[in-house]
Amino acid sequence: KKIRVGVVFGGRSGEHEVSLASAKAVMENLDPEKYAVVPIGITKAGQWLLGTEPATLLAAEQPNGGIADTFRSVTFTGDPTVKHLIPLEGGSALGEQGALDVIIPVLHGTYGEDGTLQGLLEMANVPYVGCGVLGAAVGMDKEKMKMIFDSAGLPNVNYLVYRRNQWARSPEAILDAIETQLGYPNFVKPVNLGSSVGINKAHNRTELEHAINVAAEYDRKIIIEQGINCREFECAVLGNDEPIVSVVGEIIASNEFYDYNAKYIDNQSQAVIPANIPQQTTEEIRRYAIAAFQALDLSGLSRIDFFLDKDSGKIYINEVNTLPGFTEISMYPKLWAASGIPYSELLERLIELAQERYEDRQ
Ligand code: ADP
Ligand code: MG
Ligand code: MG
Known part of the structure; x- marks a missing residue:
């Protein structure tokens, strides 16, 4: 009997498109003799779609945040009482297709790489590829x-971290502290992100101030590192x-x-x-x-x-x-x-x- 593999991709993340490309490659490389692949796409609005190929997920996404077609739900193996935690459209696909044996989360960034999906999968009691909740979150x-x-x-390189509200309250003091402790150039990043989104290299005070404002748009925590x-x-x-x-x-x-x-x-x-x-x-x-x-x-x-x-x-x-x-x-x-x-x-x-x-x- 083939192992039923759910491949989860897309998602509410700045790295949505990167995930679609990764998921396509994963699905093409799973040996069809051994595995039955069940694609599970998540739209940018956070809706879960069963059976949607990565290439069609984008096309299915509607400007109003809705989806084009009607989709069936996903049911995991394990405790049936928690399956309804998973926010899905429609009825159960369990009887029709059989439950999933393992999940491959192919999501990057928030709501996928950060422990949130891993927590959901722990609760659903299904094996999944990669790190657990703690490892993914840290x-x-x-x-x-x-x-x-x-x-x-x-x-580790030297670094400083500030909260968005600290930055709003005392920007001059923060700029001074960074200049004395880290100097230039330095790198300013949102704490929770990837793919270099929201990251800037600052060579002077004007660029530093701008870079912190950019990072603060992405996250409530901002990290500044000594540039190497x-x-x-x-x-x-x-x-x-x-x-x-x-x-x-x-x-x-x-x-x-x-x-x-x-x-x-x-x-x-x-x-x-x-x-x-x-x-x-x-x-x-x-x-x-x-x-x-x-x-x-x-x-x-x-x-x-x-x-x-x-x-x-x-x-x-x-x-x-x-x-x-x-x-x-x-x-x-x-x-x-x-x-x-x-x-x-x-x-x-x-x-x-x-x-x-x-x-x-x-
Ligand atoms: P992400 O998780 O988005 O990939 P990184 O921390 O890896 O974020 O930073 C992205 C890129 O920025 C790095 O690959 C590197 O080119 C540059 N960079 C980041 N931090 C530093 C640093 N402290 N010194 C020099 N280059 C850096
Ligand atoms: Mg990274
Ligand atoms: Mg990196």
Whole structure:
């Protein structure tokens, strides 16, 4: 009997479109001999649509936030009393199609990568790929992530965090504090986001003030980091309690930094896999990657990103991404392909890890 895999994608996030591309690749690479794929699209308005391919999800979305067709609901395995928690249209599809054995959340950013969907799936008592509630939530919160890096002894850039209301109350004092403690250039980011959305590099006080205002539009917490003159490296981690780590890759960004445009629009950024760095540096990065994965209590998968300071030669951990981009040309699958695990085998392993983690928690 085939394993029924629900692939959840889209969602109420700034990274909605990125998710559609990832989900398309995931569905195309699940071995049809082994898996029956059930696409579950979430519109930007937050409506769940069963059986919608990523390409048609956008088309189905109506300007009024409604949807074009009538869709049936999704029912998870597990406790039937909680299935109605899942906000869906129409009646139950359980009898007709059978319940889902495992879910692959292919969502990036808020309501998907941040622990919210993971909480819902825990309550629905269904195995799912990737991190649990805690790992996903701290992996999305750049402040808490860095606090844990600090306490685990992982090398972190200097940073400051302010709440939106603090910024509104005393902007001059905050600008002064950033200038004395971090200097220029620095990077200003919404604490909970990804894909470089809302991130700006500030070279002076005017740019800094503007950058904080931009970040404050996206989040009530704003993080400001010391800017590093850096090369950027990424590596992929796979596993639960005994994770393995891929080769290290380098990103050569097409812009002054790896912004949204350099990531998704201009197609000029390059990946060098494996990175051209000394063996010792590679081993240091791989060691930190495993340490970060364990410190944040991650599971399944994560892409862990690093800076190499060109001036001092020092390695810094930048961040983890618990649901990294998953198209065939995305770094996470490419790093594994270069490490001997092709895309469809990677999906198989992730599904096994989801089932293993589910059993472990019973
Ligand atoms: P996201 O989660 O949106 O990818 P990141 O923290 O990874 O956010 O920042 C996006 C990009 O901005 C990085 O890949 C890097 O190019 C640049 N960047 C971010 N922080 C720094 C920093 N402290 N020093 C130098 N470059 C940075
Ligand atoms: Mg990120
Ligand atoms: Mg990043």
